[in-house]
Amino acid sequence: MKRAKVHAPAKINLTLHVTGQRDDGYHLLDSLVVFAPVHDTLDMNFDTSDLSMTVEGPEADGVPTDMANLVLRAADILGEHLAAHLTKNLPPASGMGGGSADAAAVLRALLLRTLPPEATLDDIVAQLLQKIQALELHALGADVPMCMLNMPMHVRGIGEQMTPLGGIPPINALLVNPRRAVSTPEVFRAMTTRDNPPMPEIPTLPDAAALIAFLKDMRNDMQVAAKAIEPSIGDVLTTLERTPGCGLARMSGSGASCFGLFADISDEELAKTAQTIRRAHPDWWVASGPLGNQFSLGLPTFS
Ligand code: ATP
Structure with a gap:
């Protein structure tokens, strides 16, 4: 091949x-x-x-x-x-x-x-x-x-x-990046505490609402430091939090991308919501879709 x-x-x-x-x-x-x-x-x-x-x-x-x-x-x-x-x-x-x-x-x-x-x-x-x-x-x-x-x-x-x-319910999400590159080592250096409590065992989560409820008690420990370095992360999080139906907004990795989770939204509504944010913030990168069991998406094809 x-x-x-x-x-x-x-x-x-x-x-x-x-x-x-x-x-x-x-x-x-x-x-x-x-x-x-x-x-x-x-x-x-x-x-x-x-x-x-x-x-x-x-x-x-x-x-x-x-x-x-x-x-x-x-x-x-x-x-x-x-x-x-x-x-x-x-x-x-x-x-x-x-x-x-x-x-x-x-x-x-x-x-x-x-x-x-x-x-x-x-x-x-x-x-x-x-x-x-x-x-x-x-x-x-x-x-x-x-x-x-x-x-x-x-x-x-x-x-x-x-x-x-196996048991993570797929959940609809908006992904938003303010198109500001953030350096991971810089965020680690800016963190004041590195000895934070671990996550508990992940319980059985029957649906997207249960997943959001579980996640609300968890954290991204890099978020505070990343927001201080790149304030546009705060703007993205506020925009997501104010979006109707958004159950949780949080940063991914060391930023600046953030996600908003929606337990109960049709694919069509989600796409419209993404479009609304794109129009209001033409310089932001905005994507939408289900997070969850996507393993087959990454499978190679050969010829
Ligand atoms: P993480 O989520 O692991 O923190 P990241 O999104 O912060 O990753 P990358 O997208 O990997 O970080 O980019 C970090 C740097 O790596 C870029 O500034 C770029 O110079 C370099 N780089 C090397 N290979 C690639 C690649 N294939 N795509 C993008 N950047 C790359």
Whole structure:
């Protein structure tokens, strides 16, 4: 197989508790992670003797195309050659995975290339989990392993302890980014407390309303520091909170992207609400759709 096409779905931290910091500087996290049906796309050609890439798309500005790009570094870690074309829809440095999601998508494609066509989703997840343990992926970033699985999960440690969650009800969401890049290390440096309480075990959540009720007692421990660095995060959160039907508004990752959750809204109403925010804030990035069980969205196709 000479070519692959794969989506890199946006990662959303519904909660992000920062529970400590290791001596080597890595932060300890406790996070409920889901993926959204908005994504970058990678087209890869393996019939080449070097590593190269091109980038285009609405958010391509400033995205590197040399070895600084995690797409190329991911292929390099596996010792593979490829020519990749990245369609960039997710704003860079936005707390939605971005480069990590792209790197994870490349790894998914490269690692699943040899799987027989009759492989089940369970076989695929098992193969990915085994490779994640075997490879030193942390050099690429803490979010890469979770983005490789792109399914709802409880993530602990420095991102390497992943418990896939079957029982998270899909929930409609608005995703809004004020198109202001936020540096993750800068937000960590600005945090005053790193020893916050962890999340409790995630209970059975029968529906979207129960999920929102659970999330309300949880936190994103980076939100206060990120808002101080980038005040437009506060504007986004206020806009989401004031949107009719929004049960919870919170920041994802280290920002500046935020999500608003809607327990009871039709797809049509959600799309209209997104359009209203777009019109009021033409410079913001706005997306909408269900968060939840999207694993198949990130599966590569080969030709
Ligand atoms: P996270 O949600 O993990 O905090 P992020 O959204 O904050 O991630 P990225 O989108 O990965 O961060 O962007 C951080 C920086 O990484 C960018 O400023 C860019 O220079 C670099 N980078 C490397 N590879 C990529 C890529 N494929 N897409 C976007 N940025 C990339």
